[in-house]
Amino acid sequence: xxxxxxxxxxxxxxxxxxxxxxxxxxxxxxxxxxxxxxxxxxxxxxxxxxxxxxxxxxxxxxxxxxxxxxxxxxxxxxxxxxxxxxxxxxxxxxxxxxxxxxxxxxxxxxxxxxxxxxxxxxxxxxxxxxxxxxxxxxxxxxxxxxxxxxxxxxxxxxxxxxxxxxxxxxxxxxxxxxxxxxxxxxxxxxxxxxxxxxxxxxxxxxxxxxxxxxxxxxxxxxxxxxxxxxxxxxxxxxxxxxxxxxxxxxxxxxxxxxxxxxxxxxxxxxxxxxxxxxxxxxxxxxxxxxxxxxxxxxxxxxxxxxxxxxxxxxxxxxxxxxxxxxxxxxxxxxxxxxxxxxxxxxxxxxxxxxxxxxxxxxxxxxxxxxxxxxxxxxxxxxxxxxxxxxxxxxxxxxxxxxxxxxxxxxxxxxxxxxxxxxxxxxxxxxxxxxxxxxxxxxxxxxxxxxxxxx
Numbered sequence: 001x002x003x004x005x006x007x008x009x010x011x012x013x014x015x016x017x018x019x020x021x022x023x024x025x026x027x028x029x030x031x032x033x034x035x036x037x038x039x040x041x042x043x044x045x046x047x048x049x050x051x052x053x054x055x056x057x058x059x060x061x062x063x064x065x066x067x068x069x070x071x072x073x074x075x076x077x078x079x080x081x082x083x084x085x086x087x088x089x090x091x092x093x094x095x096x097x098x099x100x101x102x103x104x105x106x107x108x109x110x111x112x113x114x115x116x117x118x119x120x121x122x123x124x125x126x127x128x129x130x131x132x133x134x135x136x137x138x139x140x141x142x143x144x145x146x147x148x149x150x151x152x153x154x155x156x157x158x159x160x161x162x163x164x165x166x167x168x169x170x171x172x173x174x175x176x177x178x179x180x181x182x183x184x185x186x187x188x189x190x191x192x193x194x195x196x197x198x199x200x201x202x203x204x205x206x207x208x209x210x211x212x213x214x215x216x217x218x219x220x221x222x223x224x225x226x227x228x229x230x231x232x233x234x235x236x237x238x239x240x241x242x243x244x245x246x247x248x249x250x251x252x253x254x255x256x257x258x259x260x261x262x263x264x265x266x267x268x269x270x271x272x273x274x275x276x277x278x279x280x281x282x283x284x285x286x287x288x289x290x291x292x293x294x295x296x297x298x299x300x301x302x303x304x305x306x307x308x309x310x311x312x313x314x315x316x317x318x319x320x321x322x323x324x325x326x327x328x329x330x331x332x333x334x335x336x337x338x339x340x341x342x343x344x345x346x347x348x349x350x351x352x353x354x355x356x357x358x359x360x361x362x363x364x365x366x367x368x369x370x371x372x373x374x375x376x377x378x379x380x381x382x383x384x385x386x387x388x389x390x391x392x393x394x395x396x397x398x399x400x401x402x403x404x405x406x407x408x409x410x411x412x413x414x415x416x417x418x419x420x421x422x423x424x425x426x427x428x429x430x431x432x433x434x435x436x437x438x439x440x441x442x443x444x445x446x447x448x449x450x451x452x453x454x
Contacts, residue, residue: 019309026313027320027361030368031248031268034317038270041310047278047300048307051271100132100165100239101125107160113152120146120153124166132165132236133173162235170233171195177231190216191224200339203375249372251325251380253336260336262325264318265372272314274307320365323355324380328371332383339375341407343400348384401427401434402442409448 026034042048104125108118120142127141128134134141138150146153157166163180167173178191194202198210202225211221252263278300285297331350334342348366352359366380385399408426412418418426420439427434434442 019312022309023313023316024361024364026310027317028364028367031250033368034269034314038272038310041306042272045303045307047275047303048310049273049275051273100128100130100236103239104128104157104160104165108156111156111159113156116146117149117152117156120149121156124153124157128165128236130236131170131234132162133167133169137168162232162238164232164235173235174228174231174233177235178227187224190214190220191228194221194224194228203339247370247377249370249377250321251328251369252372253325253329254372254374255337260329260333262329264322264325269314272307272311274304274311279304317365320355320357320361321369324351324362324365325371327351327354328380328383335375335383336373340403341400343383343385343403346384351384401432401438402446404430404432405439405442406446406448409443 026037029037038050042050105122108121108125111118113121123142123146124134124138138154139147142150142153154166158176158180160166164173164177167176174195175188175192179188183191193214194210198214198221201207201210202221207218207221207225211218214221248265248268250265250268252265253260255261282297282300282304285293285300288294288297328351329336331346332344334344348362349359351366352362355362366384369380370377371380371383382399404427405423408423409418420443421436423443424434424436424439427439
């Protein structure tokens with residue numbers, strides 16, 4: 001006979017409420033995704049009102065207000081009053097259905113270049129990456145019978161729009177753009193020197209030092225730097241589907257008056273509120289016995305509750321984002337002050353412990369969000385990185401080590417390419433323990449060739 005028994009046991013189980021699940025989803029959304037969600041909610045929920053904000057273009061306009069008349073002498077009809085750099089910048093943010101190669105090939109076939117040159121140019125165009133760059137020197141990408149046309153093909157490509165495609169890297173692209181806009185001889189030489197050797201100085205405001213090393217005056221350097229800001233280092237990106245989404249930073253940590261200041265960019269997502277007249281209407285319908293009145297009050301109550309839920313989710317997201325910003329300000333202060341070389345190794349768990357939430361919650365709030373710094377706009381997750389140990393026991397982020405490797409290779413003046421082992425030795429002399437295989441891995445991630453091919 002089967003022995004039937006009833007076993008009782010206690011089991012701890014966590015059940016997330018609908019509100020909690022929705023909050024977690026909201027926390028994980030990017031500013032663009034959340035803005036779309038708010039707009040859709042406002043379309044279906046009559047009690048929800050999006051507060052209108054007058055658009056502000058002051059920060060964008062100020063980027064160009066300091067450009068001197070000297071810059072105009074570098075420009076041609078491409079930068080006319082009706083089609084200035086501002087227009088180009090805005091157009092660059094608009095998604096293009098046409099691919100980069102399609103856009104370039106359509107222009108190529110309209111040129112009067114000879115067929116062998118056009119054929120070689122088409123091969124190079126189809127080899128370009130999403131930035132508009134060539135993955136290798138042109139003659140290595142062409143079949144043997146076309147290599148004699150490499151220079152002519154490249155010259156044709158450099159006249160096509162967008163200017164700057166067909167380069168091997170962003171530095172060369174900027175030089176191609178400058179030359180295409182009319183910059184010549186001594187000015188082009190100075191501009192190239194600025195790009196190759198003095199960008200870090202100018203970002204730090206060391207114009208006088210840069211001018212002295214470039215053997216010119218500060219006015220010239222300022223004019224060249226202002227002109228540089230009108231160009232794009234990655235000209236092909238506006239035709240790439242990978243860059244269709246406009247990045248909107250939600251946190252800003254920058255130096256003001258010598259001190260770091262954090263701002264939450266509240267305009268990144270629409271501000272919402274509940275229309276008070278609908279609340280009053282719901283209150284007036286209390287106690288009504290008619291079916292229509294009851295249905296109307298139920299409709300209003302459900303929509304008010306939905307709106308209140310969304311507002312609560314947005315407040316939770318904003319609060320968590322502000323706490324995360326404060327954590328990063330405290331932990332990554334050297335990075336915000338000095339740049340990528342000083343990025344420290346910190347983890348999501350450290351942030352979670354400090355803020356008092358679960359690690360996965362920090363992962364959600366850090367994903368798809370961006371932070372504006374004096375060194376550019378970064379994904380928040382990029383500020384959380386593993387690292388390697390230094391001699392003083394501190395952990396240096398892998399991003400900082402990669403920046404060091406790039407700088408070591410770039411500053412090498414021995415006339416001989418540095419091996420991974422030699423780079424490892426140089427890092428060791430600076431107190432950074434990175435094995436040869438680690439250097440090799442980071443170098444490949446930087447898209448830098450080995451010493452045999454450099």
